[in-house]
Amino acid sequence: MLEIDELSVSYLPDKKAVHALGPISLKVDSSDIYALIGPSGCGKSTLLHVLSGIIKDYQGQVTLNGKKINPKKHDIGFIPQNFGLLAWKTVYKNCLLSLRIKEKAITSSHIERIDYIMDKLNITSLRDRYPRELSGGQKQRAAIARSFIMSPDLLLMDEPFSALDALTREEAQELFVDMWNQYKTTTVFSTHSIEEAIYMGKKIVIMSHCPGTIVEIIDNPLFNTKNLREHNEFHKLSAHLRNVVKKGWKL
Amino acid sequence: MKSLRKIKTFLQGFILFNILWYIIASIISMKVLPKPTDVYLNMNHLYGKSLYIHVLVSLYRIFSGLGIALILGISIGLIMAYSNLGSKLLNPLVYFTYPIPKTALLPVVMLLFGLGNSSKIILIVFILVFQVIVAVKDAVLNISPETYHPLTSLGASKLQVFINITVPAILPALLTNLRLSIGTALSILFFSEGYGTQYGIGYYILDSWMRIDYMAMYAGIVVISLLGFALFILIDIIEETLCKWKATSTN
Numbered sequence: 001m002l003e004i005d006e007l008s009v010s011y012l013p014d015k016k017a018v019h020a021l022g023p024i025s026l027k028v029d030s031s032d033i034y035a036l037i038g039p040s041g042c043g044k045s046t047l048l049h050v051l052s053g054i055i056k057d058y059q060g061q062v063t064l065n066g067k068k069i070n071p072k073k074h075d076i077g078f079i080p081q082n083f084g085l086l087a088w089k090t091v092y093k094n095c096l097l098s099l100r101i102k103e104k105a106i107t108s109s110h111i112e113r114i115d116y117i118m119d120k121l122n123i124t125s126l127r128d129r130y131p132r133e134l135s136g137g138q139k140q141r142a143a144i145a146r147s148f149i150m151s152p153d154l155l156l157m158d159e160p161f162s163a164l165d166a167l168t169r170e171e172a173q174e175l176f177v178d179m180w181n182q183y184k185t186t187t188v189f190s191t192h193s194i195e196e197a198i199y200m201g202k203k204i205v206i207m208s209h210c211p212g213t214i215v216e217i218i219d220n221p222l223f224n225t226k227n228l229r230e231h232n233e234f235h236k237l238s239a240h241l242r243n244v245v246k247k248g249w250k251l
Numbered sequence: 252m253k254s255l256r257k258i259k260t261f262l263q264g265f266i267l268f269n270i271l272w273y274i275i276a277s278i279i280s281m282k283v284l285p286k287p288t289d290v291y292l293n294m295n296h297l298y299g300k301s302l303y304i305h306v307l308v309s310l311y312r313i314f315s316g317l318g319i320a321l322i323l324g325i326s327i328g329l330i331m332a333y334s335n336l337g338s339k340l341l342n343p344l345v346y347f348t349y350p351i352p353k354t355a356l357l358p359v360v361m362l363l364f365g366l367g368n369s370s371k372i373i374l375i376v377f378i379l380v381f382q383v384i385v386a387v388k389d390a391v392l393n394i395s396p397e398t399y400h401p402l403t404s405l406g407a408s409k410l411q412v413f414i415n416i417t418v419p420a421i422l423p424a425l426l427t428n429l430r431l432s433i434g435t436a437l438s439i440l441f442f443s444e445g446y447g448t449q450y451g452i453g454y455y456i457l458d459s460w461m462r463i464d465y466m467a468m469y470a471g472i473v474v475i476s477l478l479g480f481a482l483f484i485l486i487d488i489i490e491e492t493l494c495k496w497k498a499t500s501t502n
Binding site: 002049052053054072073074078080088089097101102108130131132156 | 397404407420427476495497
């Protein structure tokens with residue numbers, strides 16, 4: 001369980017504190033998947049950076065499974081917007097990176113898991129390629145594989161699908177939900193697409209303008225529904241979301 | 252293969268150059284510009300006359316100079332990139348000394364370190380080290396902050412970050428720099444071997460010149476050129492092995 005209590009973050013450019021986020025309080029149950037939606041610059045990335053241990057300077061409490069969040073103690077998978085693959089490592093070495101950094105001995109069960117996940121994400125044939133030789137969708141899948149391979153306590157994704165073209169995005173979303181259903185990793189991701197939030201988020205968190213606070217948390221009944229657009233409820237929910245979003249974003 | 256292609260280009264250049272040389276030498280027809288064929292035929296002959304000792308001595312000086320310059324330059328460059336204090340102290344010094352023509356320091360170096368090998372090596376180090384410092388510092392500062400994010404979120408130690416990000420990220424810049432440095436090193440070597448030594452290919456050329464042994468002088472020039480080219484190819488091979496991720500193109 002991920003607990004965020006009165007979290008707020010300020011930046012200090014030119015000695016003038018800019019309040020970027022919060023205060024935010026949020027509880028994410030284990031095996032839940034939360035979508036953060038909000039206008040650009042509302043602090044979605046900032047929140048994810050706090051959760052992933054990149055930003056260490058914040059007020060408030062963030063605990064994961066009862067302990068203060070710390071990337072050295074927790075296994076946190078973080079997929080940034082540019083996928084975060086290291087240009088000088090092949091796909092396979094990128095996938096192994098999480099285990100290597102955690103200094104886990106790579107056992108045969110690891111190898112089995114790696115082969116399984118790479119196969120499932122359809123990147124086995126790309127294992128000896130370098131990131132620059134991959135398309136956006138392929139990089140994305142490699143990044144997802146890398147995160148799932150270490151079976152993280154918490155998976156974070158910063159606008160994971162926004163760099164992909166429409167067709168690739170749908171495919172990638174389906175693949176991701178498929179993977180997620182299998183491993184049920186606690187996940188928080190940010191998006192600016194209402195449709196993506198409805199398709200991939202069990203709970204949808206709507207955030208306000210900078211400094212980002214939570215406007216509303218919606219239980220999403222349509223999570224993981226195929227052919228979303230054919231459902232009546234989808235239109236209702238997205239209209240509602242749009243409404244809240246508009247109001248919240250004006251605040 | 253990049254280096255194979257380079258060797259081909261070299262051979263083409265070599266042949267064209269020699270044809271030109273031959274034509275000009277035939278037209279001028281003076282003793283100071285012998286035909287290339289005569290020079291090459293004469294080279295066999297010189298091998299027995301311990302030309303190779305001069306080559307070995309020069310190689311020793313170049314490699315020592317390069318090695319020391321790299322070790323010092325990389326360390327100082329890293330300190331400047333990673334430590335604020337280091338950068339504050341060293342930056343003005345590097346900035347000030349960078350444009351000084353260090354060859355002008357030859358007499359000073361010789362007065363301080365004697366006529367032997369060490370003064371020649373130190374002069375090479377003096378000239379190369381600043382380029383290495385600047386290249387390493389800039390390469391480290393050019394790594395975008397996002398590159399570190401995936402490793403930070405995995406809780407990587409400083410050493411792990413250094414091995415997995417810093418080293419591979421600065422290698423291409425370092426090798427490019429090394430390529431330029433080798434050209435410079437050879438010029439300085441030639442210059443410094445004009446003083447206080449009986450060995451080295453630079454000495455060999457100047458000595459032959461003074462003795463009006465033009466055949467030997469040209470042979471020396473050919474040898475020092477080949478030396479430069481061999482070192483160039485060596486760097487290409489290193490680059491191809493270590494920076495595969497950069498050399499390969501899409502598909």
